[in-house]
Amino acid sequence: MAAEGESTGFNIHPMDQFVVKPLFGGDTIEWYTITNVTMWMGIAVLAIIALMVLGTSRRAIIPSRTQSIAELIYGFIYKMVEDVAGHDGVKYFPYVLTLFLFILFSNLLGLLPKSFTTTSHVAVTVTLALMVFLGVTLLGLYKQGIGFLGMFWVTSAPLAIRPILAVIEVISYFVRPVSHSIRLAGNLMAGHAVIKVIAGFASMAVVSPVVVGAVTAIYGLELLVAVVQAYVFTILTCVYLRDAVGGAHH
Template sequence: MATEAHGAEETGLVFHPMDQFMVTPLSGDGPVNWFTFTNSALWTSFAVGVVFILLVVGTSKRAVVPGRMQSVAELAYGFIYKMVEDICGKEGVKYFPYIMTLFMFIVCANFLGLLPTAFTPTSHFAVTIPLALLVFLGVTILGFVKNGASFLGLFWVSSAPLALRPALALIELISYFVRPVSHSIRLAGNVMAGHAVIKVFAGFAALTIVSPVAILGITAMYGLEVLVSFIQAYVFTILTCVYLNDALHPSH
C-alpha cells in the first residue's frame, strides 16, 4: 500500500480537493483561536473592502455620466431595490440597506474565492450559518413586533379544510424552523462543491494522457462557478426578501 501511495504521488494522482477549505493562521503553525487572524478573516476583510470601494468610493463623485464603478454600483442598487420592492412592497423598502449589504458581501466573497490561491469564506458554515440566523431571528422578531400574536397566522392555513389545519400548522412550524438550516447549507454546499470539482480536475491536469480533457473540464467548471457565485448570492437574498415579506404580511 505504501508503494502504491508513493507511486501515486510521483504520477500526480494524490491531491486533496478539500484542503482549500482549511482555515489556517496567517503567521505560524499554531492552533486557531478566536483571536487568530486566519486566511478566512483575511479574505472576509477583502470582501468587505471591495464592497466599500465599490459602493462608497465608487459612487462618491456621483457623476451625471457614471464611470465603470459607479455604473456597477448603480446597477446592483437598482437590481436589489426592485427585488425588495417587488417581493415585500413599499413597506419592505426601509429594510433595503441590510438586504443590499447582505447581497454585496456574499457576491463579492464568492467572486473573490474564484481567484487562484484565494479562500472562499462563504464555503464555511461558520460564515453562512450566522448570516442565515441573523435573517431568521431578525424577521421573527420583526414579525412579532409588527403584528403581535397575529404573526402566528403565518402557521395557520385558513384556506385549508378545518380538519387539516392542525397538521398543516405543524408542518408550517417545522418548515419555519428549518429555514436557517436550508438557507445556510444551500450557499455553503454549492460553493464548496464547485470549488472541490475544479480542484479534482486540476489534479488530473498534471497527467499528460488526460490533460486536455481536464483543462476543458476546469474551464467549463470555472465558467459555471462564475454563474453559481452570482446565483447563490441572488438566491440567498431573494429568500431573505421572502422571509421578510412573511414577517410583514403573515396571514395566508
C-alpha cells in the same frame, strides 16, 4: 519500490482548500485568532467599500464603469425588495443590499487563485442565515404581535387538517436557517472541489487539453453559481421579510 510508487503517485486533496489556518503561525485557533477566513472576509468588505463608496464618490451624469456597476446593483436589489417584500419592506433595503454584496463578493473572490471561499464554510453561512431568521422573527413579533403566529394557521384548509398543517408549518419555519445556509455553502464547496479534482489531472500530459477545457467550463459554471447563489440567498431573505412586515397570505 513501494515507497517510490507512493511518492510519485497521483494524489488529489480537493478539501485542503477549505482548511482554516491562522495567518501568523501556530496550530491553535481561538475565537480571536486571525485566520485566512478573517482575512478574506475583510477583503470582501474592502471590495464592497471600493465599489459602493469610492466608486460613486465622483458621481456624474455620464457614469463611469464603476458607477454604472454600483447603480445597476443598487437598482436591481431595490426593485427586488420592493417587488417581493412590498413597500413596507423597502426600509430594510440597506441591510438586504449589504447582505447581497457581502455574499456576492465573497463568492467571486473565492474564485481567485490562492484565495479562500469564506461562504463555503457552514459556520459563515449559518451565521448569515441566523441573522436573517432572528431578525425577521423579532421584527414580525414586533410589528404584528401575536398575529404573527397566524402564518402557521392555514385558514384556507379544512378545519380538520389545520392542526397537522400547523405542525408542518412550524417545522418548516425553523428549518429555514438550515436550508438557507446549507444551500449556499454546499453549492460553493461542491463546485470548488470539482474544479480541484479536474485540475489535478492537468499533470497527466495525455489528457491536458481535455482537462483545460473541462476546468474552463467548470470555472465558468462556478462564476454563474457565485452570482446565482447570492441572488437566491437574497431573494429568500426578501420572502421571509415579507412574512414579517406584510403578514402571511394563505
